[in-house]
Amino acid sequence: MKYYDYIITGAGAAGLMLAYRLANDSFFDQKSILILDPIERIADDKTWSFWEDGKGEWDNLVSKSWNSVIFANSISKLKIPLDSYRYKMIHSKDFYHEVWSVIRSKSNIKFLKQEIVKLVSNNKYVEVHTHRSKFKASKVFNSIPNSENYTKQNKYPVLKQHFVGWFIKSDSCSFDSSAATFMDFDIPQEGNTRFMYILPFNNNEALVEYTLFSKNY
Numbered sequence: 569m570k571y572y573d574y575i576i577t578g579a580g581a582a583g584l585m586l587a588y589r590l591a592n593d594s595f596f597d598q599k600s601i602l603i604l605d606p607i608e609r610i611a612d613d614k615t616w617s618f619w620e621d622g623k624g625e626w627d628n629l630v631s632k633s634w635n636s637v638i639f640a641n642s643i644s645k646l647k648i649p650l651d652s653y654r655y656k657m658i659h660s661k662d663f664y665h666e667v668w669s670v671i672r673s674k675s676n677i678k679f680l681k682q683e684i685v686k687l688v689s690n691n692k693y694v695e696v697h698t699h700r701s702k703f704k705a706s707k708v709f710n711s712i713p714n715s716e717n718y719t720k721q722n723k724y725p726v727l728k729q730h731f732v733g734w735f736i737k738s739d740s741c742s743f744d745s746s747a748a749t750f751m752d753f754d755i756p757q758e759g760n761t762r763f764m765y766i767l768p769f770n771n772n773e774a775l776v777e778y779t780l781f782s783k784n785y
């Protein structure tokens with residue numbers, strides 16, 4: 569069974585960011601690191617937006633930022649300046665490209681497209697069983713989403729969050745590109761919690777997203 573100092577299971581946002589940090593820290597140059605995920609994520613499969621005060625580490629990847637947000641419901645619509653904060657957007661393909669280029673430059677870090685089926689730990693190390701082979705490591709960083717955390721408990725209600733988004737281009741000036749419509753609740757709620765995002769890139773192009781929290785669909 570091949571041994572690694574560290575194994576990162578799951579190469580999504582968390583696993584890749586951890587691998588990127590290890591790759592950028594010379595302390596880990598002598599450590600053998602394995603990343604396991606059945607999917608090598610490189611596509612523009614998500615658009616991440618987040619708050620940040622002033623400049624940030626990922627600013628070179630930010631495709632658009634806004635200094636105001638709009639919050640609306642059926643009674644009012646507020647445009648709120650963010651002061652020193654910015655609401656920033658990163659396309660996942662830019663994030664993946666940046667982190668993979670650093671991770672791939674390190675000979676001590678290996679990526680394998682394999683699906684984990686089981687983790688077995690004892691006092692000395694952790695065994696990682698995939699559908700194809702077995703590995704062991706002194707430390708495993710597991711970022712595989714574990715739905716049992718919420719499906720096997722009754723204390724809290726479990727809601728699903730659904731997202732659907734469209735990139736829209738209009739013929740006329742339709743958007744205020746200085747502000748992200750952060751949450752617009754002025755849509756039929758139909759017994760759930762529903763709101764729209766409008767993230768304008770300029771005055772006629774925007775990412776429009778619809779979000780719904782519900783018990784089922």
Ligand SMILES: Cc1cc2nc3c(=O)[nH]c(=O)nc-3n(C[C@H](O)[C@H](O)[C@H](O)COP(=O)(O)OP(=O)(O)OC[C@H]3O[C@@H](n4cnc5c(N)ncnc54)[C@H](O)[C@@H]3O)c2cc1C
Nearest residue numbers: 578579580581582583604605606614615616617683684712
């Ligand atoms: C459309 C969309 C838009 C979003 N927008 C935002 C946003 O604007 N702002 C924001 O903060 N968050 C946003 N999120 C949420 C954000 O993407 C997640 O919170 C984030 O990806 C979580 O990172 P993670 O590494 O925990 O999980 P993931 O990124 O889901 O990574 C988990 C990884 O584990 C792998 N995996 C699963 N099972 C196995 C297995 N058995 N063996 C090996 N690997 C496995 C998966 O292939 C995946 O690569 C959005 C999510 C989506 C889907």
